[in-house]
Amino acid sequence: MKKVWIFLSSMRFAIILLGVLAAACAAGSFITQGQSLEWYASVYSKRTAALIVALRLDDVYHSWWFLLMALFLCGNLLACSVVRLPRVLRLTRSAADPEALLAGPATVTREGVADPEALFLAMRMPKPKRAQVSGREALVSAQNRAGYWGAWICHLGILLLILGFGLGQMTHREWVAYGVPGRTCQVGDTDYLLTIDDFRVDLRADDTVEQYTADITVRSTLTGEARSARISVNAPAELFGYKYYQNSTGWAARVTVEKDGETLQDEVLCAGEYLRVTDLPDLAVYFNAFYPDYVLLEGRGPATASGSLNNPGYLYSLYYQENLVGMNALLAGEEIKVDGYVIRFSEPRNYTVIQVKRDRFAPLALAGGLVTTLGLLLALYVQPRAVWAVRDDAGKWTVSGLSPKGGVLFAERFAEAAGDVEKQTT
């Protein structure tokens, strides 16, 4: 059991996990995610498709084995942090302890130094403290002890990050609402109603989109309280604990159904929506797409020449008893006539797509990211160093330096500083 614990909390296990996770991530980026067995069979071979689905490579990031590895990584990080905490505490304490420093290893040592305090100064160390170690006079200076905490804090941050992300994935709630100004819809299965008060697309002179902006009102069906906000891309709003994002946009149009000169239906239909004729439910019209500046390109089908409403074209499909019976594009002034019914498309306008989301654990993931960054900063850029000097019987000093991460660069700097001090002394 002890051996299992040692392995599960070991760095070797962490490296294996990281390696497999990296390979899994790479595989997930190459294999299109979330497709059907038939789709994979059409792209690869049947056997490969079966293998992809069996190994859950079609949904790598939500597969049981990926989540299990992430769980193992959390366990490893936790165990590693628990195991290493006493060592980090000991290192932090002993980093400035004269007895521990004198008894331990040094990165570099110089004997016969006449003016050790000048060397401390040249090494930009804090003012040294005097101490007596085994009856000998000693000077000790240590700095950047926070650096010992870097890796530990970084691991803690990654742990928080994975926890925040995992819990967020399990508990987050998300819906999409869409419509033209004036439309009200329920926000998922919540007790809130979302009304789109206004929506506009700001265009530049060259017809490119500068910004999408929607004014929305959210009303609680329980209390009747209403709150309004303006949202645009990169500027979501939080109302009643849910975040509202201006997600995307599309085209909608007014669709009328007439019979014998009488208007039977008059609705706003968004592209991608059906309209069933209430008088004759077997008949339905589907609004496939809208082209503001309709052109028919040879070999490519319908397209738009620009973003401006120069030649509106409505692509529709007609269904009778759920069977496709026709498909065409309607231009301005044209109409569909079927069984005495006249269907017209007009007044094209943009509709907005609003994403509604609540992820209570996103702040935890953010905190994890920031703590990881802080940990890395400490681990990589705050290098613990200690310099100490011991006076021998002849009154000369032996000065030593320790920099666990500085290595040869610290030794070089120490030698340079010692050389400079010696020159000044002589």
Place this chain on the structure above:
Amino acid sequence: MLQTENALFTIVMVLYFAAMILYFLFIAVKKDRLATAAAAVQTAGLVLHTAALVCRGIGAGRLPLTNQYEFATSFAWGLCLVSLVFIWRFKFPMLGAFAAPVIFLVIGYAAMQSREVRELMPALRSNWLGFHVSTAIISYGAFGVSFVLSIIFLLRGSMRDQGFWDKHVPSREKLDLISYRSVSLGLLFLTFTIVTGAIWAERAWGSYWSWDPKETWSLVTWIVYAVYLHLRLRRGWRGQAAAWFAVVGFVCVMFTYVGVNTFLPGIHSYA
């Protein structure tokens, strides 16, 4: 302004090429003055490169960090900056001789991209753009320098004139440590890139992590360098093994940058 940027960009390419040739001559002729001249030309190139980026920024009316050309030229700038800092910090002009071809390749790649200035789509109109992309540039530059240092490390023992190389290239131990410093800088800034990107994505797309290929490969790169640091710090995996690992890491960086854009389209496809 954009015409000035075009002219400056051409001059910068010429200067980087000249610096590369001077560095090569330094190795061939073994005259120290040539290394000094090469570093000076490279520095001049960096100054004009900075001016070119400023001109593009003014001409475009935004930070020049939003399309393939702008990122590539900024990547070359970051690589040049980090290499010059390391040359100066570690008194190591030979680094320039190996960094210059990489810089020239990257700026050459930039030259092949469209230089057209396009207006930003709404998702890119954010203050986070500057933080996210500029940290990526420093990160990629630092990883590029660690790659160059690792190549020097791997070639260090097989050079014919050992006297010349001993004089101009630090010991393998020191090279290894400098490479580690460079990876540290790169990893720290890659972490900044990922964190700032996540914060921005949460505001723009409503999701701080979407497993988009660019995000995924940034994570893969982060993991590769994190493993490098672990192996190096805890298991004493230094020297040759660490150098090869840094080379593999830079392959991941380049795939994240060029490979993902070419083969794996996603929500970062404009980058």
